[in-house]
Amino acid sequence: MSRRRWASLLTVGVLALVGVGASPPAPAAAAIPLDQLAVTTTQVAFGLQRPTSLIGVPDGRLLITEKPGRIRAFHPDTGLDAAALLDISDRVDVSGNERGLLGIAAAPDFGTTGIVYLAYTALPEGTLTLSRFQLGSPASEQVILTQAHAEFSNHNGGNVAFGPDGYLYWSLGDGGAADDVLASGQNLGTLLGKIVRLDVSRTCGTAAYCVPADNPFVGQAGARPEIWTYGLRNPWKFSFDPAGGSLWIADVGQGTWEEVNHLATGTAGANLGWSCREGLVVFNPDRCVAGATYTDPVFTYPTSLQGCAVIGGHVYRGSRYADLADGTYVVTDYCSATIWGIRQTAGGAHESAVLAQPDIVQPTSLGVAADGELYLINDLPGQLHRISFERKVPPVACKVTYQTQVWGTGFLANVTLTNTGSTPVDGWTVGWTFPGPQKVGSTWNSQVTQTGTTVAARNASWNGSVAPGASVTFGFLGTPGGPQPAPTAFTLNGSPCA
Incomplete structure (x- = not known):
């Protein structure tokens, strides 16, 4: 040729x-x-x-x-x-x-x-x-x-x-x-x-x-x-x-x-x-x-x-x-x-x-x-x-605190989301991955789903809007019992908190 x-x-x-x-x-x-x-x-x-x-x-x-x-x-x-x-x-x-x-x-x-x-x-x-x-x-x-x-x-x-x-x-x-x-x-x-x-x-x-x-x-x-x-x-x-x-x-x-x-x-x-x-x-x-x-x-x-x-x-x-x-x-x-x-x-x-x-x-x-x-x-x-x-999912301006305490045969978790940005959050889903075998039980102020170690907590009908500088707290009962390590990272609506 x-x-x-x-x-x-x-x-x-x-x-x-x-x-x-x-x-x-x-x-x-x-x-x-x-x-x-x-x-x-x-x-x-x-x-x-x-x-x-x-x-x-x-x-x-x-x-x-x-x-x-x-x-x-x-x-x-x-x-x-x-x-x-x-x-x-x-x-x-x-x-x-x-x-x-x-x-x-x-x-x-x-x-x-x-x-x-x-x-x-x-x-x-x-x-x-x-x-x-x-x-x-x-x-x-x-x-x-x-x-x-x-x-x-x-x-x-x-x-x-x-x-x-x-x-x-x-x-x-x-x-x-x-x-x-x-x-x-x-x-x-x-x-x-x-x-x-x-x-x-x-x-x-x-x-x-x-x-x-x-x-x-x-x-x-x-x-x-x-x-x-x-x-x-x-x-x-x-x-x-x-x-x-x-x-x-x-x-x-x-x-x-x-x-x-x-x-x-x-x-x-x-x-x-x-x-x-x-x-x-x-x-x-x-x-x-x-x-x-x-x-x-x-x-x-x-x-x-x-x-x-x-x-x-x-x-x-x-x-x-x-x-x-x-x-x-x-x-x-x-x-x-x-x-x-x-x-x-x-x-x-x-x-x-x-x-x-x-x-x-x-x-x-x-x-x-x-x-x-x-x-x-x-x-x-x-x-x-x-x-x-x-x-790439860009980070968003937010902060999440996660606290637990022993509660009966399980543990009690309180999670607080703070909007550290300059615009309101209208509807939120906070996500994280458990570092161990933790399982979510009953919840309040949120709707929580779990797949394996991956957790997504969505707002309730009355707390979906978070103004700049404001916070919203939700929580759940979980297992197993005893002190539980906190997740290392959190996301808000799919983006990492920064």
């Missing part, structure tokens, strides 16, 4: 209104303010072996790569397939924690051809390898491009994705160890520390690909023409925004700053700074070049304080939560699992907020299903999680 047809397939509905070179679009007006947005995660599968990346394909499945060299499939209706769709573990080097099968991209015509592109570290010396496979056929491998990487086992990069231009992009780390010991980041003579851009729909000479004529370093003496972006340390994950095609790159830091970079559509030859810079600061002045132009990251956070390795994600463009999250880039961290959201504002700046601190360990990748919804996988637990969005 020609590169032109591939580009056409990829750009339908993507670049029809936004030309190549245009700035990324601002978030849709319907999306709520970022500081009001929250993420929740739901585990939908387990039993994966060190999953490293995932992509959605047109039939609704997710294809998930496992570090040892296998591809597994998950479908929301049938779950995780037990058998691997492809097993190339006989050629994958998994020595060291960061080697293995690392990335996958489906060909633009995957629905008819079943072709995928894989990035992995190859036996016997960890060579960074980009290959084409017919899914289900290990013997069908066609090696596209390799980069020697024998000195150290870490910093392999390994993401692979088709851009809106129909070309294939592949990220490679700086060669490993620490401090960019091979001086790869700023060296245009090596593919290490780069993102490359290839036309894999054609062959040129003895190469299994062609170099696009508009790659930024074509014809430059001493430079590899495949390079699209450089100055990277370990770009484990990158992605393209389906709306406009801008490129988001998460680059794992040395030990001080994790960073996310955002490049407008068509931005060629950007120098992201490593190892002259890490984040926004100078890392090694000896690697800096006078007069050089370095592209600043749009988001940074301190390594060891807020995480240890940034796990790049995707811009949400699905339909289910479009009114909440459209245009939000979702990113996490391998150690903290904090989930952040980043958006570009109408003025071109970027804003960020913490969206969740989920009870998940070691996230390794986020992926997008064919319907635009987001998923997350994590490493040693081997789990798959679905990502949902919701509006």
Whole structure:
């Protein structure tokens, strides 16, 4: 299939209104303010072996790569397939924690051809390898491009994705160890520390690909023409925004700053700074070049304080939560699992907020299903999680006091709600969660319901209005007997009291 047809397939509905070179679009007006947005995660599968990346394909499945060299499939209706769709573990080097099968991209015509592109570290010396496979056929491998990487086992990069231009992009780390010991980041003579851009729909000479004529370093003496972006340390994950095609790159830091970079559509030859810079600061002045132009990251956070390795994600463009999250880039961290959201504002700046601190360990990748919804996988637990969005419930101005005393074989509770705000409360429901096995019995001045440990006390017909500064008291008899601990938090009409 020609590169032109591939580009056409990829750009339908993507670049029809936004030309190549245009700035990324601002978030849709319907999306709520970022500081009001929250993420929740739901585990939908387990039993994966060190999953490293995932992509959605047109039939609704997710294809998930496992570090040892296998591809597994998950479908929301049938779950995780037990058998691997492809097993190339006989050629994958998994020595060291960061080697293995690392990335996958489906060909633009995957629905008819079943072709995928894989990035992995190859036996016997960890060579960074980009290959084409017919899914289900290990013997069908066609090696596209390799980069020697024998000195150290870490910093392999390994993401692979088709851009809106129909070309294939592949990220490679700086060669490993620490401090960019091979001086790869700023060296245009090596593919290490780069993102490359290839036309894999054609062959040129003895190469299994062609170099696009508009790659930024074509014809430059001493430079590899495949390079699209450089100055990277370990770009484990990158992605393209389906709306406009801008490129988001998460680059794992040395030990001080994790960073996310955002490049407008068509931005060629950007120098992201490593190892002259890490984040926004100078890392090694000896690697800096006078007069050089370095592209600043749009988001940074301190390594060891807020995480240890940034796990790049995707811009949400699905339909289910479009009114909440459209245009939000979702990113996490391998150690903290904090989930952040980043958006570009109408003025071109970027804003960020913490969206969740989920009870998940070691996230390794986020992926997008064919319907635009987001998923997350994590490493040693081997789990798959679905990502949902919701509006944060803002706190309200109120105070609740909760007092108990022993009463016969049970306890007596008196609860007082105070309106500490400046507007009246017209109808109230006070909610809390019992810290133990307490059960509500008879009540007064309220109507109380209980489900498990969750309690909701609603106003009676005569005390629903609470003026600013005023209070209302209600109570109940409960069990078991003896002194009872108080709940730790209360809500008023669904919002936390503050």
